Amino acid sequence: MAESRHSVFRQFAASDWDGFLKGVEKEGLRVDRNGFIAQTPHPEALGSALTHPRITTDYSEALLELITPVFNSTGGMLKSLRDIHTYVQQNLGDEVFWAASMPCELDGDPSIPIAEYGSSNIGQLKHVYRQGLAVRYGRMMQSIAGAHYNLSLPDSFWQKWQELLGNEQSLKDFKSDQYFWLIRNFRRRSWLLMLLFGASPALDASFVAGVSHDLNQFDERTWYGEHATSLRMGDLGYHNNAQASLNICFNELSTYTQTLDRAIHTTWPAYEEIGTRRGDQFIQINTSVLQIENEYYSAVRPKRTTQREEKPIQALEARGVEYIEVRCLDLDPFSPVGVNEAQIDFLDLFLLDCLLSDSPRIGDEECERLDDNYKDVVSNGRYRELKLCRAGERTPVSEAATDILAQLEPLAELLDSWQGDDTYRRALAAQRETLSGEWTVPSARVLDAMRSSGMGHREWGMEMAQQHQQTLRQEGLDASVRQAFDAMTADSLAEQAQMERADTLPFSEFLEQYLRS
Template sequence: MSAYTDAVTRLRHSQWQPALRQLQRGIEREALRIDDACQLAQDPHPSSLGSALTHPWITTDFSESLMEMITPVFTDPDQLLAHLADSHTFVLNKLPEQRLWPLSMPCFLTDQQSIPIAQYGDSHVGRMKTTYRIGLSHRYGSKMQAIAGVHFNFSVPTALWPALGVEPADEEQISARYFSLLRHFRAHTWVLAYLFGASPSLCRSFLGDKTSTLPFEQAGGTLYLPYATSLRMSDLGYTNQAQDALSVSLNSLPEYVRDVKRAISLPSAEYAKIGVRENGSYRQLNANILQIENELYAPIRPKRTAQSGETPTQALERGGVEYIEVRALDINPFTPLGIDKSQVLLLDLFLLDGLMLATPALDEAAVAELKANFEAVILDGRRPGKMLQRDGQSLALSDWLAELFARWQALAQVLDTAHGDQRYQQALSQWQGAVTDPAQTLSAKVLSQSLAQGHGKWACDLAQQHRQWFVQRGYDQLSEGELERASLESLQAQAAMEAADQGSFDEFLQAYFARQARA
């Protein structure tokens, strides 16, 4: 702990205060469109919202019905959330008969065909994006792909690296420190599941006629586990058993790139049964364990903005890690945006804490232990007296979390001094009660409402309340005119891409995978 204390002491120096005010964040929020009867919207992505392929802020994920609102990078969390809110406001103003489903787990799904796969136009890039999603539907089923979450992108400014003992011009050092953060995060992902997990229950319709090995209890049409935190992150949601054997290393950038490249070239006998093409139409991009790198399910990823034609790992190889993407966040249904400012500030503390010191490499035993801890928390994390394992020793979840909060308190004081207010200490105080009282977690509050009102009815009512909040708020960071122009320009950009394409789609895919193989 003395080394950590030394690191905090360095940050207290006034020379680092400007840099501490420049932490860089972005948010990607997913949400299903629903109609006024609370059924999944079946209409295509509206042209009034622009092109899902080229719009900078409003797009789709797996489905035409699964919206994704994206922010640019902000250093001010208020501006970050205001920009995100502006995109939501624009969307709902354009869709007067629709709402956004306020939970991660979808509801009222009748069959796989009721989830329309996202369409991105006739360009080669657009067809590849759609074909990839067709492959996902065959591999995992569309219901799993309709699960929504929040992604949080984070990086520190160049000026802060010297305070962390890293040479700001040394890409290798920066990547190594970010990978240290990735390991720290994976060892503590359970913290986010415990505090921010918001999917302890789901509609019975999500399972359809399938059975689950999870010991669900049922109340009306609601299935739940009494002490669960995030069923979204369980086997019901964003997991892929076929990827379990991949063992993608977080010990260094070269090892990570090596393992991802192996995964995208490793054939799968199971996926070969699906077939790649049938009657001239693609069923998936290929029959490998991963069609492309984006299929690698992970609660956190190292990222660098890719140049035209680059894959994510090629971008990482070119310039090292630029930022990290946290993907383990459920939608927070108690705020219209799906995430609130206190969560953003707590994520700042969590992630900056992980950058403070070098985290050791993870061996197989450590990986197994952290995986077991995470699974214990997502399925049973609110059980009183819950125990986890740390370095082979049993430790109460509440005691471990109390240690982290004590560390974050020291860091919060440093950040508050830099900002001249109490924002970080107030955020910690807001979540402090959950350390010893699981009833104060998001998942406990969600379960309480689900059981009291009925899962579906409660969520439908929330969706309407959130809609009203957005359409009444006006705009902050963006104007309606700016959003209108961005939508029009995105449609023009898609048309230009389609007009510029040369050769066949088959040739485009062959060239893409050939470049990937050479890298």
């Protein structure tokens, strides 16, 4: 019998282990003092959303996205994320930064302004892509916020790991294969993250105005799922029928890029009917199932940093997988920065175990079962009698979760022994604690907090946002940190202006060249 990968990993010495590389992209809506989505432009004090390295926007002009650099420690990453949040909070004026994944009060599509990035061709491309999302799916879905966790392992790890496995591929191909090994197991277990970290069991009534749903009424302005963990990741959130037909294959890099590329070059009748222009205005990049790769909604993505005007598929094919992006995380509304330390350390442990556990290719039948498990936990995960399909049997969700946490314990002990602390055992214990007794998972805590406060989603979300704003504004920033952010703001505005001056090609010709590439 072949030696298990966990056993091979134990042949590392403490001196061989350099830890994880990590970063976060955290979204959140700007909201006015009445709890309504902000109608104001991106604050100039926050720089250019096109070129600022730390502060940008996602779909909407009101949907901020804060991006940390890459760190080798959870503490360093969270300190950076807190600094970015603090700078933002100091420059929001009378607005607040919404704390929850499901949005504040909305008034239909017209109330959700699409992000603007200036007149450069790249800026216009980003705007037209978002216009395309609007005409394809409507704007409501795009007002939802989440946190994306990016994780990689340093080349020193991969070189040692490749040596121990006796692998003779190029390092680029070996790393890509190993990241897809991790992704396959992530897909098998991602339901656990929705149970442990799903934090959007309720939503504002304005989000579902005129929409058929099966939610329960919390109060006159709030609906909730009785056992839901994450409405954000359910049918009311990131979901659409065109993408359901894609069958993107996560078994290896070549099948992943091929199936994505096919989606970008396969027209969809409904989008053809819309067309790419209204008069002289571009309203979508193309009429394919996907305009670009980023339109594909998935819980995890293999990623490679792109160069300017380079497409994600091109970057992956040229240089291989660089890191993994976990995209299914709801914002932690109890945290001023939307994520917390125990959560990040647990994710590191969880993802490393995905790499070290057996990971056969996923066939069509297993793929459907995995999707069903994920959907069931998203919509009904706090129902104790819920059963998941595991190894051909129906297993209670509590038992399946407990089994995975138990499986992680030896790995947590090994990593802690190398580091000389109890980081991973504490992170694991924190998750065990949430599944003990009455199940204090975040989705349950949110509903309990709303009930105890006597507030619905809108009022409670506003109260949390104001508390976090007060906390961070009182903490403030060191003068040197603030000066560094001020410099980034000024530099980003100057860079956008220079890009706009440098462009000479009409946007229609630029777009044609972009599509040909």
